[in-house]
Amino acid sequence: MTTLLRRTVLFAVTALASVAFADGAVAVQADVVFASTAKGTVDPSLEKMQQTLGAKVKYLTLEKRSSQKLTVDATPVTVALPNGKSASVSLEHLKGGVATLRVKLPPADATYSLAKDKAFYLQGGAHEGGDLWLVLSQPK
Amino acid sequence: MKNPAREKFLPMLSPYVDGELTPEERQQVDQHLQNNKESAAQVADFRAGDGLMRNALDLQADDVDWKKFTEDVMARVTPEKLPLFERLKLTLSEMFLYQRGPMVAGLVGAAAAVAIAIPLTMSLVGQAPVGYGAGRVEVQTVSVDTEATVKPVVFETESGDAVIWVVDAPEKKDGGRKKGGGSDEEDIAPVPPTDEPKQQDL
Numbered sequence: 554m555t556t557l558l559r560r561t562v563l564f565a566v567t568a569l570a571s572v573a574f575a576d577g578a579v580a581v582q583a584d585v586v587f588a589s590t591a592k593g594t595v596d597p598s599l600e601k602m603q604q605t606l607g608a609k610v611k612y613l614t615l616e617k618r619s620s621q622k623l624t625v626d627a628t629p630v631t632v633a634l635p636n637g638k639s640a641s642v643s644l645e646h647l648k649g650g651v652a653t654l655r656v657k658l659p660p661a662d663a664t665y666s667l668a669k670d671k672a673f674y675l676q677g678g679a680h681e682g683g684d685l686w687l688v689l690s691q692p693k
Numbered sequence: 694m695k696n697p698a699r700e701k702f703l704p705m706l707s708p709y710v711d712g713e714l715t716p717e718e719r720q721q722v723d724q725h726l727q728n729n730k731e732s733a734a735q736v737a738d739f740r741a742g743d744g745l746m747r748n749a750l751d752l753q754a755d756d757v758d759w760k761k762f763t764e765d766v767m768a769r770v771t772p773e774k775l776p777l778f779e780r781l782k783l784t785l786s787e788m789f790l791y792q793r794g795p796m797v798a799g800l801v802g803a804a805a806a807v808a809i810a811i812p813l814t815m816s817l818v819g820q821a822p823v824g825y826g827a828g829r830v831e832v833q834t835v836s837v838d839t840e841a842t843v844k845p846v847v848f849e850t851e852s853g854d855a856v857i858w859v860v861d862a863p864e865k866k867d868g869g870r871k872k873g874g875g876s877d878e879e880d881i882a883p884v885p886p887t888d889e890p891k892q893q894d895l
Contacts, residue, residue, distance in 0.1 A: 579824030605854050644824075652824030653833060660841035661859055664834045669821040671830045674856040691825050 578626040579644060579652045579667065582692040585634055589614040589683030602688065606674065614683065622692050625654060632687065634658075636680040640687050658687055667691070698725060699732055706732060710739040829853030 586599060588606070593614030595603055603615055623630045629641035640658040647653075652667045658677050665673050670691055677685035702725045708714050709722045726733045775783065788796050832855050835845045844862035849855045 580822060605850055605852070606856065608848075608850075609856075609858065647824055650821070650824070650826030660838040660843060661845055661857060662834075662836050662838075663832060663845070663857055665830055665832045665855060666827050667824045668827040668830045668853055669825040671827075671853040671855075673830050673832075674854065676857060676859045678859070691822060 577644075577647070578624050579647065579654075580692050581623045581625050581642065581654070581667075582688075582690045583619075583621050583623050583632050583640075583642065584617055584688040584690070585619040585632065585677070586686045586688055587614070587616045587618050587635075587680060587683055588612040588686055589681075591682065602672070602674065602686075605672075606686075612683075618685070625652075629657075634677050634680075634685050634687070636678050636685055638678055638685075640675070640677065642689070654689070656687070656689065696729065696731075699729055702729075702732060706736055707739060710736060710743065830855040832857065 586596075586602065588610075590610065590612060591614055593616075595613070595615045596617055599615040599617065603612055606612055618635050619633075621632070623632070623642060625642050625644050627644055629643040632640045632642065634640065638659060640656060643655050645653040645655045645664055653664055654667065654673075655662070655664045656673075656675055658675055661675060663675065667673075672688055672690040675687045675689075677687050679685075702722055705714060705718060705722055709719060714722065726736060830849065830853060832847050832849065835847055835857055837843055837845055837859070842862060843859045846858040846860050847855065848858075
């Protein structure tokens with residue numbers, strides 16, 4: 554087998570592996586946000602969150618405590634919260650271009666489908682007189 | 694009267710002038726020429742003849758026009774340049790004839806690369822990333838631990854986002870269950886279609 558043929562086979566295998574991986578994993582932006590009704594500052598990137606949650610609670614303080622881009626597949630990925638809790642995120646299935654994720658953040662356990670440029674907010678418990686939120690969205 | 698020494702060295706005089714003798718023979722001829730004027734004169738004649746002949750040849754060479762010599766020679770040894778299509782055809786036929794394996798492998802590799810690159814490009818340009826094909830987030834199931842004294846409240850906004858609140862529910866004894874399923878609907882948080890949550894949930 555010539556060197557060129559070997560390289561061609563290697564390239565094809567690598568490319569197909571990347572395609573296979575793309576079908577079995579999704580990228581998710583995971584932000585942990587501290588929210589409080591006490592007067593404070595709102596991170597400019599969280600103004601949409603303030604507006605969304607404003608229907609129930611008027612948060613006057615919104616601060617990002619952590620932000621990370623996850624590659625989520627069937628194996629759960631853990632996101633730690635500053636109140637000692639941790640969330641696990643895993644891919645339930647990927648059908649028709651729509652991924653369904655399972656998010657466990659005790660005591661809650663939810664499954665939801667991803668959507669383009671949309672966000673999923675899950676309350677993560679109390680912390681420092683306010684609330685922690687796990688915000689999962691499409692990476693920018 | 695014959696001179697034996699001259700007889701011996703006579704055949705060596707012309708090679709001597711042309712520089713074709715060994716160092717030993719040349720030394721012997723040199724000694725002979727010192728002792729024999731007749732041979733020395735003959736050597737002088739040889740050298741004069743060589744000089745005349747060289748001058749004559751140089752004069753003849755000067756008369757020739759060498760300007761177009763290189764072009765004429767190259768014109769005779771270089772074949773006529775083929776048209777572009779013919780040259781490409783010839784090159785390809787030679788490559789397939791002498792390098793068939795690498796050529797076939799290269800073509801297969803190029804075809805595979807195109808077959809992979811086109812769908813990838815199509816999926817990346819102007820379309821949602823993998824997994825984000827839906828237009829709005831939809832909560833499919835939600836529950837809480839059975840011993841928890843809280844219950845989940847779900848609402849999906851008009852803009853397509855989804856929010857899950859976890860609110861106190863002192864009377865709750867079992868965990869939540871799938872959204873829209875089960876018989877204990879009071880334990881399941883409602884999912885209003887708008888941003889406005891139901892006040893009794895909070």
